[in-house]
Amino acid sequence: MNRLPTYIASLLLVFVLGAYLCTFQVRSSEVAILKSAGRPVGDAITEPGLQFRWPWPIQSVVKYDNRKRVLEDRTEETSTRDGKNVILTTYTVWRIVDPRKFHEKHPVEEQGVKALRSEVQTVKNAEFGQRDYSELVSLRPTAIGGDADTATADSLRAIEAAVLARLKARTADSGVEILAFGIKRLGLPQGVTNSIFDSMKAAQERKANTYTKEGEALAQKITSEAEAARQRILSAVSLRVSKIENEGQQKVSSYYKEFEEHPELRIFLDNLAAMKRAFATRTTLIFDTTGLPFSVFLPQGRDAILQGQGVPDLAMPRDARGTAVGEGDDARTVERSGDRNEAESGDAASPEDATKPG
CATH class of the missing domain: 3.30.479.30 (Band 7 domain)
Structure with missing residues (x-):
C-alpha cells in the first residue's frame, strides 16, 4: 500500500512524457509539416492548436513562420x-x-x-x-x-x-x-553626382543668361519709351512756355507804352524796386543820399519828383547855374541854397564895374 503513490506518480510521469512526445502545438503565426523517415507526409498543418504525431524518431515536426x-x-x-x-x-x-x-x-x-x-x-x-x-x-x-x-x-x-x-x-x-x-x-556615385551637378549648373547658367538678356532688352525698351515720353513732355512744355512768354511780351509791351507816356513813373518804380531788393534782408546799409536812387530822401529829390522832374542825381557836377554838366538846356536841376546865393551875388554889378569901359 505504501508503493501506491509511487506507482501513481510514475504513471503520471509516463503519461506526461508520452503526451510531450506524441503532441505538438501550432501557433496562429505558424504552419507545420510532419516528416516521416526524413520526408514530408500529408498536407501542411495551418490550423493553430494541439496536434498529434508519432514520437521521434518515427515522425518529426518542422515549423515555419507564415507572417509577412x-x-x-x-x-x-x-x-x-x-x-x-x-x-x-x-x-x-x-x-x-x-x-x-x-x-x-x-x-x-x-x-x-x-x-x-x-x-x-x-x-x-x-x-x-x-x-x-x-x-x-x-x-x-x-x-x-x-x-x-x-x-x-x-x-x-x-x-x-x-x-x-x-x-x-x-x-x-x-x-x-x-x-x-x-x-x-x-x-x-560621387563621379556621377559631380557630372549631374555640372550639367545642372550649366543649365541654370544658360537660363540665367537668357533672363539677363530679356531683362536688359526690357530695360532698354522701358528707357526708350521713357525718353520718348520725356521728349514729348519737353516739347509740350516748350510750346507752353513760348506761348506764355509771348503773352508776357504782349503785356509788357502794353506796360512799356504806359511808361513811355509817364517816364517819371517808371523811374520811380525802378527806384522803389531797387530799394526793396536792398532792404530784403536784415542788413544795415550806409549810402550816399546824393546818388540814385537814395536822393529821394533829400528835400531836393522829393521836390524834383513832385515837380515831375524825376529823381535827380545830386552827386553829378553842376555848372554855375545849377545845371547838370553835359545835360544842356533840357537837364533837370535842383536849386541849392548855396548856389542860389552865388547866383544872386554874381548877377549884381558893382559900381566900379559899371564905370569901367566895356
Missing part, C-alpha cells in the same frame, strides 16, 4: 542601359504559403532566404539594365511635385511593378508568395 517578412537587400551599384551607375537599396515583402514545397526545395530555412535574396538581385539588375538613366533621375531642376518629379516617380513605380511581376513568376513553385517590391533608396 521584409527582406531588405544590401546597398549596391547597378548599371542602367546607357551605361550609368546608380546606388540602390530595395526591399521585398514575402511569406511562406506552402511549407511543404518550400521544405522540399530548401530543407533549411536560411537556404530558402538566401535563394530568395539571389532571385531578387538577379531580377532587379535585369530590370534596371533595361532602363535609361533619365527614367530614374530627373536632370531638370523643378519644384517639389513638378512635372519632372512626377514623371520620375511614375517610372520608378513602373520598375517596381515589373520586378514584382517577374519575382512572382520565378518563385511560384518555391512555396513562397512575393507580396511587394520597392525601392528604399536611390543614390548616385
Whole structure:
C-alpha cells in the first residue's frame, strides 16, 4: 500500500512524457509539416492548436513562420542601359504559403532566404539594365511635385511593378508568395553626382543668361519709351512756355507804352524796386543820399519828383547855374541854397564895374 503513490506518480510521469512526445502545438503565426523517415507526409498543418504525431524518431515536426517578412537587400551599384551607375537599396515583402514545397526545395530555412535574396538581385539588375538613366533621375531642376518629379516617380513605380511581376513568376513553385517590391533608396556615385551637378549648373547658367538678356532688352525698351515720353513732355512744355512768354511780351509791351507816356513813373518804380531788393534782408546799409536812387530822401529829390522832374542825381557836377554838366538846356536841376546865393551875388554889378569901359 505504501508503493501506491509511487506507482501513481510514475504513471503520471509516463503519461506526461508520452503526451510531450506524441503532441505538438501550432501557433496562429505558424504552419507545420510532419516528416516521416526524413520526408514530408500529408498536407501542411495551418490550423493553430494541439496536434498529434508519432514520437521521434518515427515522425518529426518542422515549423515555419507564415507572417509577412521584409527582406531588405544590401546597398549596391547597378548599371542602367546607357551605361550609368546608380546606388540602390530595395526591399521585398514575402511569406511562406506552402511549407511543404518550400521544405522540399530548401530543407533549411536560411537556404530558402538566401535563394530568395539571389532571385531578387538577379531580377532587379535585369530590370534596371533595361532602363535609361533619365527614367530614374530627373536632370531638370523643378519644384517639389513638378512635372519632372512626377514623371520620375511614375517610372520608378513602373520598375517596381515589373520586378514584382517577374519575382512572382520565378518563385511560384518555391512555396513562397512575393507580396511587394520597392525601392528604399536611390543614390548616385560621387563621379556621377559631380557630372549631374555640372550639367545642372550649366543649365541654370544658360537660363540665367537668357533672363539677363530679356531683362536688359526690357530695360532698354522701358528707357526708350521713357525718353520718348520725356521728349514729348519737353516739347509740350516748350510750346507752353513760348506761348506764355509771348503773352508776357504782349503785356509788357502794353506796360512799356504806359511808361513811355509817364517816364517819371517808371523811374520811380525802378527806384522803389531797387530799394526793396536792398532792404530784403536784415542788413544795415550806409549810402550816399546824393546818388540814385537814395536822393529821394533829400528835400531836393522829393521836390524834383513832385515837380515831375524825376529823381535827380545830386552827386553829378553842376555848372554855375545849377545845371547838370553835359545835360544842356533840357537837364533837370535842383536849386541849392548855396548856389542860389552865388547866383544872386554874381548877377549884381558893382559900381566900379559899371564905370569901367566895356
